[in-house]
Amino acid sequence: MSGAGTTQAIAPAGKPTRTHARSRPALRALPPWAAGPAWFVAALVTWRWPDADDFPDTTTLAGLFAGIGVALLAAAALRRLSARAPWMIALGLGFAAWELVQAKLLLLPRPFFGTPQDLLDVFLTDWKRLGDSLLHSLGLLVVGYTAGSVLGIATGVGLGRSRRFRYWALPIVRLVGPLPPVSLLPLAMVLIPSNWLASEALMALGSGFPITVLTWSGVAAVDPAYYDVARTMGARERFLVFRVALPAAMPQIFVGLFMGLGMSFVMLVIAEMLGVKSGLGFYMQWAQGWAAYPNMYAALLVMSLMCTGLITILFKVRDRLLGWQKDGLKW
Amino acid sequence: MVTHPAGRAAPLGIQLRAIRHGYQIGGAFKPVIEDVSLDIAPGEFVALLGPSGCGKSTLLRLVAGLEPPHAGQVLADGVPVTGPGPDRIVMFQDPTLYPWRTVRANVALSRDIAGRRDDAAVDAAIEMVGLKGFERAWPHQLSGGMAQRAALARALVNDPRLLILDEPLGKLDSLTRLTMQTELLRLWQNRGFTVIMVTHDVEEALLLATRVVTFSPRPAGVISDVSIDLPYHRHRDDPRLLALRREILVRLGHSEDW
Ligand SMILES: Nc1ncnc2c1ncn2[C@@H]1O[C@H](COP(=O)(O)OP(=O)(O)OP(=O)(O)O)[C@@H](O)[C@H]1O
Ligand SMILES: [Mg+2]
Numbered sequence A: 001m002s003g004a005g006t007t008q009a010i011a012p013a014g015k016p017t018r019t020h021a022r023s024r025p026a027l028r029a030l031p032p033w034a035a036g037p038a039w040f041v042a043a044l045v046t047w048r049w050p051d052a053d054d055f056p057d058t059t060t061l062a063g064l065f066a067g068i069g070v071a072l073l074a075a076a077a078l079r080r081l082s083a084r085a086p087w088m089i090a091l092g093l094g095f096a097a098w099e100l101v102q103a104k105l106l107l108l109p110r111p112f113f114g115t116p117q118d119l120l121d122v123f124l125t126d127w128k129r130l131g132d133s134l135l136h137s138l139g140l141l142v143v144g145y146t147a148g149s150v151l152g153i154a155t156g157v158g159l160g161r162s163r164r165f166r167y168w169a170l171p172i173v174r175l176v177g178p179l180p181p182v183s184l185l186p187l188a189m190v191l192i193p194s195n196w197l198a199s200e201a202l203m204a205l206g207s208g209f210p211i212t213v214l215t216w217s218g219v220a221a222v223d224p225a226y227y228d229v230a231r232t233m234g235a236r237e238r239f240l241v242f243r244v245a246l247p248a249a250m251p252q253i254f255v256g257l258f259m260g261l262g263m264s265f266v267m268l269v270i271a272e273m274l275g276v277k278s279g280l281g282f283y284m285q286w287a288q289g290w291a292a293y294p295n296m297y298a299a300l301l302v303m304s305l306m307c308t309g310l311i312t313i314l315f316k317v318r319d320r321l322l323g324w325q326k327d328g329l330k331w
Numbered sequence B: 001m002v003t004h005p006a007g008r009a010a011p012l013g014i015q016l017r018a019i020r021h022g023y024q025i026g027g028a029f030k031p032v033i034e035d036v037s038l039d040i041a042p043g044e045f046v047a048l049l050g051p052s053g054c055g056k057s058t059l060l061r062l063v064a065g066l067e068p069p070h071a072g073q074v075l076a077d078g079v080p081v082t083g084p085g086p087d088r089i090v091m092f093q094d095p096t097l098y099p100w101r102t103v104r105a106n107v108a109l110s111r112d113i114a115g116r117r118d119d120a121a122v123d124a125a126i127e128m129v130g131l132k133g134f135e136r137a138w139p140h141q142l143s144g145g146m147a148q149r150a151a152l153a154r155a156l157v158n159d160p161r162l163l164i165l166d167e168p169l170g171k172l173d174s175l176t177r178l179t180m181q182t183e184l185l186r187l188w189q190n191r192g193f194t195v196i197m198v199t200h201d202v203e204e205a206l207l208l209a210t211r212v213v214t215f216s217p218r219p220a221g222v223i224s225d226v227s228i229d230l231p232y233h234r235h236r237d238d239p240r241l242l243a244l245r246r247e248i249l250v251r252l253g254h255s256e257d258w
Helices: A003-009 A014-022 A024-029 A030-046 A058-077 A084-104 A116-161 A164-178 A181-191 A193-222 A224-232 A237-274 A279-289 A293-321 B058-065 B103-107 B108-115 B118-127 B144-156 B174-191 B202-208 B240-253
Strands: B014-025 B028-040 B045-049 B071-075 B088-091 B162-166 B194-198 B211-215 B222-227
Touching: A014 B174, A014 B211, A030 A058, A030 A084, A058 A084, A058 A116, A084 A116, A116 A164, A116 A193, A116 A237, A116 A279, A116 A293, A164 A193, A181 A193, A181 A237, A193 A237, A224 A237, A224 B088, A224 B108, A237 A279, A237 A293, A237 B108, A279 A293, B014 B058, B028 B058, B028 B071, B028 B222, B045 B202, B058 B088, B058 B162, B058 B194, B088 B144, B103 B108, B103 B144, B118 B144, B144 B162, B144 B174, B174 B202, B202 B211, B211 B240, B222 B240
Parallel strands: B045 B194, B045 B211, B088 B162, B162 B194
Antiparallel strands: B014 B028, B014 B071, B211 B222
16 A cells, blocks of 8 residues: 555654664673773763863762762663663763863863863753753743644645545645745744744644645545445544544654654744744853853753654654554654 | 344345446446346345456445445335445455454444444454454454454444445355354344355355355346255255256356366
């Protein structure tokens, strides 16, 4: 069936995960117990080697590295650390190297390149504003993305199931959908009195488009025999939409939800940098204005964790709902 | 004729009046059914035989009400059929199980549609087709024959007035097939619904049906319509059955000296 084919073509296939798994024995050369010492090295370098400048929180950072080292040793002793061990070793040595190159030897131009201390200091002193920005960003994102998802799925089902809806809605979808939502931003900021509302509308539009198209293609590809089975048992349109078309199209819909989420990340940052006076994007812009590069790095890190966290949640939901699929990619 | 127990819906009679149907294939119109008229009495077990691609499945779709015929009329108890309905349950040639439902949820499909639970009926149907222990399996974890049995169970859960079966046992080995034939017969005798069953197996038709209708190659037309007035339990070596079998095979185009 064409539906399954399209899903596979659009979704990144599950195969690479397996090649990855096969290459794992090669990493066994790095034993789990080496992770703790790697972080002790970082702690030692930070603590004993004198700083090249007057950096804040050097001892705190050394303590933090040492604490992580102890935790990793304990994890290795309890045999809870095997797949992640090589990464942990690399991270520990990486921090040690970063500390050496920048905090101790000052080899790279400041202030674009900060030290681990600088980053830690931002989190220690400015965590309240960072947390606040994160909450604002999340709020903006969740509202716009949810609206876009509901709108996109509803439009997609309408396009796939109703000839009349398709007649009226398709030209509009084709005209408005492919337009990058950013291009509507200046207009929206003028037309819609509230910057917040304008940003939400554009985020919904931007994430709604891929969700619409993929829901539509998923619904259109549903084997008509599935409808026949339900119809001969007396099913009405409501059952056919919610219990046949939607579950059958779900693999495609999740590809759309994934793409729409990426789109809403883009719209989030743009909206916060151009209009909305809060959130991580706004924080970053403020940091740039004051040449507070460590703050920018900290905000970037928080944003990256937020985005990857949201995608992880999306994939967890997908794994639960699509457990019936033979194969699926793992995030 | 089988008497049906009280409390169950009365079996449905089907009247086909001068049916014509066809499809547009590759830009050309191909007639598939050519002037078929049949009267199926309530409670009958009718087997339909015919060469592959002649239009048997198409005829079943018309009876189910999934498509209207191009010409002619499909009547159920004298009333024109305008669409599908739960009084005429179909088991399709392909199992078409929903891949997102477990075997059990697939079998319980008609209950979900009707909005009522009937765990006993679902369990009984699963047990009857021998899928006990596979209730929680996904359809992609079943073999072809198991999927077909699950589809059979899904159809049998219902309390239809007419059961439409399109090669229900086509993918089963001969032993499982025998068991399923017995179950089908028992169900029909107990519940007294009407059965229309397409099969490729002449022997199966003769063992189960009260009447065997044979179709010509596409476009399908009735070439023979034989009543099987033999009592159940029929035996496959019964000389009367063997004679009927030879006669039908000859009508289907086999040579006399086969
Ligand atoms: N939806 C359709 N669109 C176009 N042509 C169709 C369609 N359904 C059936 N046909 C055509 O109608 C003819 C009869 O098909 P049908 O499925 O009724 O055959 P059948 O007798 O059930 O065959 P088999 O025993 O192999 O299942 C075939 O030639 C087929 O190509
Ligand atoms: Mg067929």
